[in-house]
Each structure stands twice: as C-alpha cells, then as structure tokens.
Amino acid sequence: MNKYNEVSALLERLCSAKGVSGAENRAAEVAAELLEKYMPVKIDPLGSVTGTMGEGNIHILLDAHLDQIGLVVTAVDEDGFLKVAKCGGADIRVLAAAEVTVHGKEDIFGVITSTPPHLSKPEDSSKAKDFDEIAVDIGMKREDALKIVSPGDRITFNGSFSRLLGNRAASPSIDDRAGVAAILRCLEFLKNKKLNCKLSVLFSVQEETGGSGAQTGAFSACADEAIAVDVSFAAAPGISSEKYASLGGGTMIGYAPSLDYEMSRCLSEIAEKENIPNQPEVMGGKTGTNCDEIQVSGKGVKTALLSIPLRNMHTAVEVCDLEDIENTARLMAEYILERSAANA
Amino acid sequence: MLETIKELCAISGISGRENSVRDYIIKKIEGYAEYSIDPLGNLIVFKKGKNPAKNKVMLDAHMDEVGMIITAITSDGFLRFAKVGGIDSRVMLGRTVKVGEKGVSGVIGIKPVHLVEKGQEADIPKPDELYIDIGAKSKEEAAEYVRLGDAAWFDSDFVEFGDGFIKAKALDDRAGCAILIELIRSELEYDTWFSFSVQEEIGTRGAMASAFTIAPDYAIVVETTTAADISGVKDEKRVCICGDGGAVSFMDRSTIYNRELFDKAFEVAKEQDILCQPKTLVAGGNDAGAIHKSRGGVKTLTVSVPCRYLHSPGCVIKYSDAAQSLKLIGAMAEEFAKW
Missing domain, CATH: 3.40.630.10 (Zn peptidases)
Incomplete structure (x- = not known):
C-alpha cells in the first residue's frame, strides 16, 4: 500500500515486546529473532543482543538500546496496592490514572491511583504527585497480590501502537525501538550487497539507567567505528522549532565534541549526495546517549550519533514519523557501503 | 448488565x-x-x-x-481544546484520544521531562497550553479531518481485572x-x-x-x-x-x-x-x-x-x-x- 508499511509493522512488533531496563528479555527475544535473519546472534552476559558478520579491514558497530523506561515494584501495601519507584527516567506528570501492566508471575492490569477533581483543591492540579503519594491499583487484596507480584517486578505503561495522519505513529517505547528498527532496516538494505568490512550490531540493555549495556557490548565488539541510533527531541507546542528537530524532517546527524567530527561530516556529505532528508543536531559536550559509553570503551572508538526525532519522550504516547526511521536506515546503509568500498 | x-x-x-x-x-x-x-x-x-x-x-x-471540544487548529496542525466537564489536567497528559466525526486518533502531548527546567519537573502545564497531536503537518491537513466544535474523547478500552473490578x-x-x-x-x-x-x-x-x-x-x-x-x-x-x-x-x-x-x-x-x-x-x-x-x-x-x-x-x-x-x-x- 505504502512504502512505509514494512517499517510500520517492524516498529509495531518491536514496541509490543516489553522490556524495562534490566528486564529486557522479551524485547531481546523479538530483536534477536529479527536480527537472526541477517547474522548469527548471541546474548551477552548483561542480556544485550549482539551479532557480527563479514570480514574486512574496518569493523563498524551499530548500536540501539533495547530497554524502555518503566516502574519497579517496591512493596505491596496493606490494602493490596503496589508501591513503586521509577526505573529509568519516568515522567511523574503522566502518572495519574495511567494504565499499566505489572510483569509479575503473570502480566496483570493496573491503574495508577489519582484523586478526582471533586476531592481535590483546584490548585492541586498544577503539581504532579510524586511516587510517595501514588500506588498501583490491581484490584486485589494484599494476600492475593502477593501470590503474583513481588518487589522488583517491572511495570510498563499501557498504550497500543497507533497510526496517526501521514506516516506518523504513536506508541510507548518508540524510544528506542525506532533505533532498533532503523538498524534492522539498514541490514535489509544491505542484504544483497557485497561488504568488505566487518559489521557488528548491538541491541543494548540498560541505556535508560546509565548505559551499562553499551559500555560492555562495545568493549566486546572492539570495533573501529560505531554509530549509535537513538531518539531525540522534536519541536511541538512549547518546544522551539529553532532549537529542536522537525518531526519528519529527516534523520538527525549528531555534532558534539565527544563525537568523531569526520564521521559526522561524512554522514552529512553522504546524506546530501544521496538526497536523504537530514538535519544536524548540535550538542556542546557529551550526548546523553550510548555514544558516551561506546566512545570510551576499550582503547576508544570513533563514534557517531544518528537520532530519530520524537515527541513526548518517556510517555506512553511517544510520536515519531516512520519516514525519519527509514531515512536513518538508508543513511547508515550508504555510510557502510562507502566505508566498505574505501577499505576494500 | x-x-x-x-x-x-x-x-x-x-x-x-x-x-x-x-x-x-x-x-x-x-x-x-x-x-x-x-x-x-x-x-x-x-x-x-x-x-x-x-x-x-x-x-x-x-x-x-467528560471530554474535550476542539477550539482551534494551530498553524502547525495541532488542536487546541477546552475541557468539557471537570477534568484534572494530570489525567490528560500523555493520553490517547479520538477526535471528531471520523474518530481520528490523537495524543495529548507534553514537553519531555528532559527539557523541563530543574525544579519544575512536577509542574503541570496550564489548561490553555494543552494540545492534541493528530500527526497533521499543517493547519490545512488537520482541517481535512477536524472542524472547530468537534468533540474529542478519551480512547480507553474496557478491562476486567483483579477481584471483580472493571476499568473503562x-x-x-x-x-x-x-x-x-x-x-x-x-x-x-x-x-x-x-x-x-x-x-x-x-x-x-x-x-x-x-x-x-x-x-x-x-x-x-x-x-x-x-x-x-x-x-x-x-x-x-x-x-x-x-x-x-x-x-x-x-x-x-x-x-x-x-x-x-x-x-x-x-x-x-x-x-x-x-x-x-x-x-x-x-x-x-x-x-x-x-x-x-x-x-x-x-x-x-x-x-x-x-x-x-x-x-x-x-x-x-x-x-x-x-x-x-x-x-x-x-x-x-x-x-x-x-x-
């Protein structure tokens, strides 16, 4: 029907597999199955999905993180409500009455408690409640809850993958399943191409809690160059279009002191040459992405960052434009082909 | 029943x-x-x-x-709305909604917490700052699907859970x-x-x-x-x-x-x-x-x-x-x- 159907289906499948930081197994299973079409796959000691293919004088690593933000159960209270803390950078402003899934011995439905306007003062509605004032309602008594739920269980925010107008989509966990999807689409573009380089893929765990997966995965890969694919901020009401990216405006090519300037330049030049929509994203120091860990792993790795514009980051309604994912994939593929040819 | x-x-x-x-x-x-x-x-x-x-x-x-009524379409295709009935803004942020006679899907957006100034992470946007994003790239594209005065409502399914509870x-x-x-x-x-x-x-x-x-x-x-x-x-x-x-x-x-x-x-x-x-x-x-x-x-x-x-x-x-x-x-x- 439309040329974005494949990436849409891929992203939907990736987003439907849950995986909060440190408990990425289900997301990892799906990602591993999808990656296996292109290369042999391993799961590393921390749980990251890794794969390597080809041989050559240069070794390029592609990274995207598997984990999504969520909550973690800290206790079951006397009435059977679950007390929770954040796991990754959950936004407290979107918690009231949010629907969640508690990943206990089985997946169970829950609603985060909130107070209706009838019982609160008008001024209360200008401040979000913090974790000490909320709990997850699973509609069970304490003794029944304890049979299914234990402290440490992860909780994800419910929300289905929905298509908006044009080629836009909304879902939880587009951060960073969009990056995983971009790498898989890149491999699809490269499928029948002869490569003179070694290519590794890292779908890393625990980015949202500090980047342990990227740090260890990049060490094991020991690549010469790396490209990390993550999401970054797109303009929306209250978010300046001068400072932030345009949704659907193309892949964001990162420029930062910690990123390899030649790689960034090379990506921009290829994008211009191949007419791939792109926009620069300039940062003044580190990037706040896996690049920060990958760059300093082992003896050091030249690192570049490609970002997919995203709205409402860290909510259950993250919005992206599928065209941006596809363009990120194309640019990565063209970059790999060029580096492969140059090092033949 | x-x-x-x-x-x-x-x-x-x-x-x-x-x-x-x-x-x-x-x-x-x-x-x-x-x-x-x-x-x-x-x-x-x-x-x-x-x-x-x-x-x-x-x-x-x-x-x-309770729900929403569309009051304006911004130049970049976002929908502004008024609340219909008493709704606390806190339960609206980051939610999916349906809009208008065609039931177009949309989301109520929020500035990512990463971009919020330190000390303001719990501040809820004012009601007139709220908006619905239906994915439109322009006012014209949005206007093909939505008219001012259209209704919008929460997109929420019916779930039975726990000990005889219902969510909807x-x-x-x-x-x-x-x-x-x-x-x-x-x-x-x-x-x-x-x-x-x-x-x-x-x-x-x-x-x-x-x-x-x-x-x-x-x-x-x-x-x-x-x-x-x-x-x-x-x-x-x-x-x-x-x-x-x-x-x-x-x-x-x-x-x-x-x-x-x-x-x-x-x-x-x-x-x-x-x-x-x-x-x-x-x-x-x-x-x-x-x-x-x-x-x-x-x-x-x-x-x-x-x-x-x-x-x-x-x-x-x-x-x-x-x-x-x-x-x-x-x-x-x-x-x-x-x-």
Whole structure:
C-alpha cells in the first residue's frame, strides 16, 4: 500500500515486546529473532543482543538500546496496592490514572491511583504527585497480590501502537525501538550487497539507567567505528522549532565534541549526495546517549550519533514519523557501503 | 448488565453530543417501554408496571461523559481544546484520544521531562497550553479531518481485572444508564418514569428540563461517585468503598437530601439483605441538584456506584456494586411509588 508499511509493522512488533531496563528479555527475544535473519546472534552476559558478520579491514558497530523506561515494584501495601519507584527516567506528570501492566508471575492490569477533581483543591492540579503519594491499583487484596507480584517486578505503561495522519505513529517505547528498527532496516538494505568490512550490531540493555549495556557490548565488539541510533527531541507546542528537530524532517546527524567530527561530516556529505532528508543536531559536550559509553570503551572508538526525532519522550504516547526511521536506515546503509568500498 | 456497561462505555458521548448513547439505549429498551426525546435531547421513558403508582417516581441517569471540544487548529496542525466537564489536567497528559466525526486518533502531548527546567519537573502545564497531536503537518491537513466544535474523547478500552473490578472511560454515568436499562427491561410492580439526561457534566442542564416535564413526586438519581478507597487514604476520607455496595448521599455540593428517604434506603437495604453504604464526604454534585428544585420541589434520593479515578480515562468500579445498586434502586422505586 505504502512504502512505509514494512517499517510500520517492524516498529509495531518491536514496541509490543516489553522490556524495562534490566528486564529486557522479551524485547531481546523479538530483536534477536529479527536480527537472526541477517547474522548469527548471541546474548551477552548483561542480556544485550549482539551479532557480527563479514570480514574486512574496518569493523563498524551499530548500536540501539533495547530497554524502555518503566516502574519497579517496591512493596505491596496493606490494602493490596503496589508501591513503586521509577526505573529509568519516568515522567511523574503522566502518572495519574495511567494504565499499566505489572510483569509479575503473570502480566496483570493496573491503574495508577489519582484523586478526582471533586476531592481535590483546584490548585492541586498544577503539581504532579510524586511516587510517595501514588500506588498501583490491581484490584486485589494484599494476600492475593502477593501470590503474583513481588518487589522488583517491572511495570510498563499501557498504550497500543497507533497510526496517526501521514506516516506518523504513536506508541510507548518508540524510544528506542525506532533505533532498533532503523538498524534492522539498514541490514535489509544491505542484504544483497557485497561488504568488505566487518559489521557488528548491538541491541543494548540498560541505556535508560546509565548505559551499562553499551559500555560492555562495545568493549566486546572492539570495533573501529560505531554509530549509535537513538531518539531525540522534536519541536511541538512549547518546544522551539529553532532549537529542536522537525518531526519528519529527516534523520538527525549528531555534532558534539565527544563525537568523531569526520564521521559526522561524512554522514552529512553522504546524506546530501544521496538526497536523504537530514538535519544536524548540535550538542556542546557529551550526548546523553550510548555514544558516551561506546566512545570510551576499550582503547576508544570513533563514534557517531544518528537520532530519530520524537515527541513526548518517556510517555506512553511517544510520536515519531516512520519516514525519519527509514531515512536513518538508508543513511547508515550508504555510510557502510562507502566505508566498505574505501577499505576494500 | 456487564455487557451493557461494556457496550455503553465504548460509545463516545461528551456533553451535548449524547446522540450515539441515546440511540443505543433506545435499541435496548424498544418494546419494553414508551419513550420520547425532548428538545434538549433527554430520553424520557415511561414503563408501565403491574399496578398504577400512588406517587410518580422518576429515575435519572446521565448519558454524557467528560471530554474535550476542539477550539482551534494551530498553524502547525495541532488542536487546541477546552475541557468539557471537570477534568484534572494530570489525567490528560500523555493520553490517547479520538477526535471528531471520523474518530481520528490523537495524543495529548507534553514537553519531555528532559527539557523541563530543574525544579519544575512536577509542574503541570496550564489548561490553555494543552494540545492534541493528530500527526497533521499543517493547519490545512488537520482541517481535512477536524472542524472547530468537534468533540474529542478519551480512547480507553474496557478491562476486567483483579477481584471483580472493571476499568473503562465514561463509567460515569454509563453504569447508571445500564442500571436503568436493566430495570426497564424487567417487569416492574408500578408505573415508573425514567430520564436518560444530557449535559450533567456541565451543570445538570438536561435534568432541569426532564424533571419539569416528568413532574415527579419522588426521584432517584442513579450515579457513580468518587471512591477514594486507595493507598494512603483512611477512614471517612475514603468517601465510599468499592465492594460495599451503592453509596447513598445525605448531602453533596448541590443537594441536601431528604432525610426520610436516606433513612428508608438503609432500612430497605437491611430488610432485603442488600449492601449499601453512606457517602462519607460532602463533595461533588449531580442531577439531584436540578431535580430536587424542579417545579415545587421533589423529594430526591441518590444512589451511586463507587468509582475510583472518576473523570479520568481509567475509571474503576467493582461490578458487584452495580449489581447491589440495581437491587436497591429497584426496591426504593417500589417503596416511593406506594409511599
């Protein structure tokens, strides 16, 4: 029907597999199955999905993180409500009455408690409640809850993958399943191409809690160059279009002191040459992405960052434009082909 | 009744746009009673009982739900809206919604917490800063799908969970509508009048007209009300408790209820072994506010299904409370008819 159907289906499948930081197994299973079409796959000691293919004088690593933000159960209270803390950078402003899934011995439905306007003062509605004032309602008594739920269980925010107008989509966990999807689409573009380089893929765990997966995965890969694919901020009401990216405006090519300037330049030049929509994203120091860990792993790795514009980051309604994912994939593929040819 | 509640909650019907809800109710009661639609859109129903009633009894439930109405489209294709009914902005942020006659999918956006200034991470945007993103790239693209004045409503499914609980949008007051439908479809002892009312959420507009038209001697308002029986809330602050049956009001922000009727409800509940509880906080208001002041005054009772997270996309009730409320309301209607 439309040329974005494949990436849409891929992203939907990736987003439907849950995986909060440190408990990425289900997301990892799906990602591993999808990656296996292109290369042999391993799961590393921390749980990251890794794969390597080809041989050559240069070794390029592609990274995207598997984990999504969520909550973690800290206790079951006397009435059977679950007390929770954040796991990754959950936004407290979107918690009231949010629907969640508690990943206990089985997946169970829950609603985060909130107070209706009838019982609160008008001024209360200008401040979000913090974790000490909320709990997850699973509609069970304490003794029944304890049979299914234990402290440490992860909780994800419910929300289905929905298509908006044009080629836009909304879902939880587009951060960073969009990056995983971009790498898989890149491999699809490269499928029948002869490569003179070694290519590794890292779908890393625990980015949202500090980047342990990227740090260890990049060490094991020991690549010469790396490209990390993550999401970054797109303009929306209250978010300046001068400072932030345009949704659907193309892949964001990162420029930062910690990123390899030649790689960034090379990506921009290829994008211009191949007419791939792109926009620069300039940062003044580190990037706040896996690049920060990958760059300093082992003896050091030249690192570049490609970002997919995203709205409402860290909510259950993250919005992206599928065209941006596809363009990120194309640019990565063209970059790999060029580096492969140059090092033949 | 569970299936009826499920189907009713799936229908969209913000205040002033109750048509689809009304159509559904008519389909359910066709053949069981006589009905008419008044100028405001209230569905007024007369159900013949086995006996004529000594007193004219009216049962009321409102058809409308809280939601949004589109007020503007921005130059870059986002939709601005006004809240319809009392909704706390905190339950709107990061939610999926449906918009307009085409039911276009949208989301209520929020600035990522990463971009919020330090110390302001808990600050909720002002109501006029809220917007819906339907994915449109321009005002023109959005205008192909949405017109100003279109309704928007929460996109929330029906879920059964835990120990007999239900989650859905619009349980306030489709649970009440379902109870009335159930009564209309059953055999009643006495002639009874019903009002499926419009526009409760913006100030009980519909019930003002329907109560005038029906001119009852007694009224029972069938509602949902705020259950605060949640973590960290104790004793009377819980207002009412899921699982303890229908909540009977002695006073709220719009009505001081007739004490005799309030007492009678507990007496009848005790006799007939029906679970019910007092609503332990003077808060909220409902169609009783309009009905008890109608014409020369109407003795009014309110029985509500306790509902957690009222006026949010994720309202929660315990089904057994709806079942117990149905019994109590049926019994009270009979009492009042012959009182």
